[in-house]
Amino acid sequence: MDSTVKDSTEQRPLSLDSAIHDLSAYMMVDPRKKYLGTLELAELLGIKHPVIREGADTKPWTLSTDRLIVYGPAGNCSRELSALAVGAKPNKKITPRERQLLSLERSYWQIRGVPWIFFTRELYDPRVSDLLRSAAAWAIDKEAGEESRAIAQAIHRLHQASPLYINLQRMASKLGSMELAQRAFWQSVWEEALSIDMRMGWNLNFPYPLLPLSDFRELNPITMRRSSWS
Template identity: 30%
Template sequence: MRKGQRFTPAKLAKWGNIGRGLGTGPDYQPWHQVTRDDPSSRGRSHLLTWRFGRLHHLLSDLELVVFAFASMLPGVVDLREQFPLCHGEHLPELATYDAGVSGEACGTRQIADELGYLHPLARREKDVSLWVMTTDILLTLKNQKGTTELLAVSAKYGEELDAKRTRQLLHIEREYWHRQGVTWLLLTPDLYTKSVSTAIRIGMPFTLGQPDAAPDLIRDCSALASHLDGRTWRESLDLISCRFALDTQSAQCVLWQAIWSGQLPLDLGRMVRMTEPLKLISVANFWQQNPVASRRTSWSH
């Protein structure tokens, strides 16, 4: 934790007053942020940009990988990390995007009471306030029918689930979303293989860190599937560079973005190395490698 920085009722009130947790798209402000004025996270923090024109604040290596999995989903309208949960009754979170949604949803205080759990608190001497619980990633998705839906994702390392209090807090969070009809996933590293996460980390600089390639270019690259399957990464990049008159960096971006979107369904479990061959698989099997896309969860209660 950064020297002198503590979570206090005053700090939480300040964050609420300056609009943290509000907004959508480029205007959204995460509740927890990677700044000098914020208490640090336990793990390694990351700041990155993506398609919404703002910095995304991720508080661990695990959150980074989960963010990458989430970014691969088709129809992503918005991605809000470190999303704060309301204490009291409120409009369902989907109402932010769908004016036809009405009614009242339960807040964390009522849910904690009903489950028989103590709501987490922030303290500093005699000053006490309710802690603001958060969900690591909240996705807004537009499906093929044009309907908007939310998908909430929390990331935890497996050993964290051994703590009874951690499981209680996750239960509150799960109920918060479940009662709004929102799917909530608890992701731990045992839901995907290490080789897949390694491939994801290698591909991120060419996808999340770059402008989107033209859709026609991605489609034309994907049409080369039969020529790329079994070729080494170096041979594949040479082919793409030659076919589309691209430099190596641009060819890597096009190749990885075609993979990222599932249009070029790569076996991510194979080693990513210039001398290793690409192995293409079915689209269904490709998405099964992604625990967010396949809706896998480590939650059991």
């Protein structure tokens, strides 16, 4: 939902040994400058590096970050790329060993100048998550087109007190199909042109009033860089 996102990868491996910057695949970096790998960092931090066993032999386990998000420049503010590393757990309760390894992961990104956040379920409203999952099929489907989105936006702004299913019917009447109406509406939400209150959850019988854009963005813990790490 962030138009500046250039790439987003899951389970990004962390280099065991010293290596050039992890963003070298996206931009020019100094090939002479090396950053510590997890083996050296673990030793510095006094953390036992995880290993994998193969019979009687052991070798270092390659750690990974749950998600690495790479951002392109926002408007004309900068030509530089930036990134955000995200560690995630289903809940906030972690064992002492898990905390050690998360500290190692955090340090790995810190020395590379990449912010790291620890993402748990406490950071977001489950009603928002439910709505996003339910609407994703239309939001990431083929482009509805600028004109169709403009029609959907105008109708919803004028009738935001109406239940959403009625507004979708109004859009479908103008656009020729409910399928196009759904794509036009949800793609408008995804690009922040319609900053609806997603805390209503997934219920088309409800109205979806518009929020100030700043409040809409507050619903996204990744955009706001919220973290459960302390």
